[in-house]
Amino acid sequence: MRILCIGDVVSQEGVEFLSARLWELKRRYRPDAVIVNGENSARGNGIDEYAYRQIIDAGADIVTGGNHSFQKKTAALLHEESKRLIRPANLINYSAGKGVLLLDFGRYRLRVINLSGSLCMTECLNPFEYAQRLIETDSDAITVVDFHAEATSEKQAMGYFLDGRAALVYGTHTHVQTNDARILPKGTGYMTDIGMTGVRDSVIGKAIECCVHNFRFPDQRMQISDAKGSCMLCGLFAQIDEKSKKCTDIRPVLVDK
Ligand SMILES: [Fe+2]
Numbered sequence: 559m560r561i562l563c564i565g566d567v568v569s570q571e572g573v574e575f576l577s578a579r580l581w582e583l584k585r586r587y588r589p590d591a592v593i594v595n596g597e598n599s600a601r602g603n604g605i606d607e608y609a610y611r612q613i614i615d616a617g618a619d620i621v622t623g624g625n626h627s628f629q630k631k632t633a634a635l636l637h638e639e640s641k642r643l644i645r646p647a648n649l650i651n652y653s654a655g656k657g658v659l660l661l662d663f664g665r666y667r668l669r670v671i672n673l674s675g676s677l678c679m680t681e682c683l684n685p686f687e688y689a690q691r692l693i694e695t696d697s698d699a700i701t702v703v704d705f706h707a708e709a710t711s712e713k714q715a716m717g718y719f720l721d722g723r724a725a726l727v728y729g730t731h732t733h734v735q736t737n738d739a740r741i742l743p744k745g746t747g748y749m750t751d752i753g754m755t756g757v758r759d760s761v762i763g764k765a766i767e768c769c770v771h772n773f774r775f776p777d778q779r780m781q782i783s784d785a786k787g788s789c790m791l792c793g794l795f796a797q798i799d800e801k802s803k804k805c806t807d808i809r810p811v812l813v814d815k
Pocket residue numbers: 566597598624730731732733
C-alpha cells in the first residue's frame with residue numbers, strides 16, 4: 559500500500575496551502591491513505607472543527623495530533639465526534655477521543671497509532687510500554703506510528719524498538735524535516751521528523767519577531783502570533799508490502815514553492 563504523511567499543519571496559512579497543494583501530491587504519489595498531523599491547524603495552535611473539516615476536505619483520510627490536541631475549549635467534543643481524528647494514545651490528563659484508528663481496505667487493514675514522547679513533552683504514560691502493548695494487540699494490521707516527540711534520540715529509539723513490528727514509524731512535533739528517511743534493518747520505514755506545513759520564513763510556523771523577542775527577553779514575553787507569508791509543505795511517502803508488512807520505499811516530500 560502507498561501512504562502519504564504530512565507534517566504538522568500550522569495555522570490557517572498552512573491549512574490553505576495544504577488545501578491548494580494536496581491534490582497534486584495525491585496525483586503524483588497515488589496514496590491509498592493520507593495521514594495529516596493537525597495539532598497546530600487552528601489559529602494560535604490546537605485544532606478546531608473548522609480546521610479539521612478543511613484538512614479532511616483537502617483530502618486527508620486520518621488526522622493525528624500531539625501536545626496541542628486539547629488546546630481549544632471545543633477539542634474534547636471534537637475528538638469524541640470526529641471519526642478520522644486521533645490524538646496521542648498515552649496522554650495522561652485527557653481521555654476524550656482515541657489514539658488508534660483502524661481502516662479496513664478489504665485485503666488488508668491499516669492501523670494508525672499516535673503516541674507522545676516523554677522528553678520535554680506533556681505528561682504522558684511511557685510511550686515504549688504503551689507501544690509494546692498496542693503492537694501486541696493486533697499484529698495482523700499494517701501499523702503506522704506518528705510519534706509526536708521533541709527528542710531525536712527518543713524518536714530513533716522508538717524506530718528501532720518497533721523495527722520489524724510496525725511498517726512505518728515517523729516523528730512529528732519539531733516542525734523541521736530531517737534528512738534521514740530510510741528503511742531500518744528489520745524492514746520498518748523510518749524518518750525522525752517529517753517537518754511542517756506552514757509559512758517558510760517563520761520560527762516553526764510562528765512570527766519570527768515575537769519568537770526572537772521571547773528568547774531574548776524571557777522575563778518580558780509577548781504573545782506569539784501565527785506567521786504570514788509563502789508556505790511550504792513537508793511530509794513523507796512510503797510504500798508498504800501488504801503481505802510482509804515491511805516498507806519497500808520511503809522518501810521525503812517537500813513542496814517549497
Ligand atoms: Fe506541531
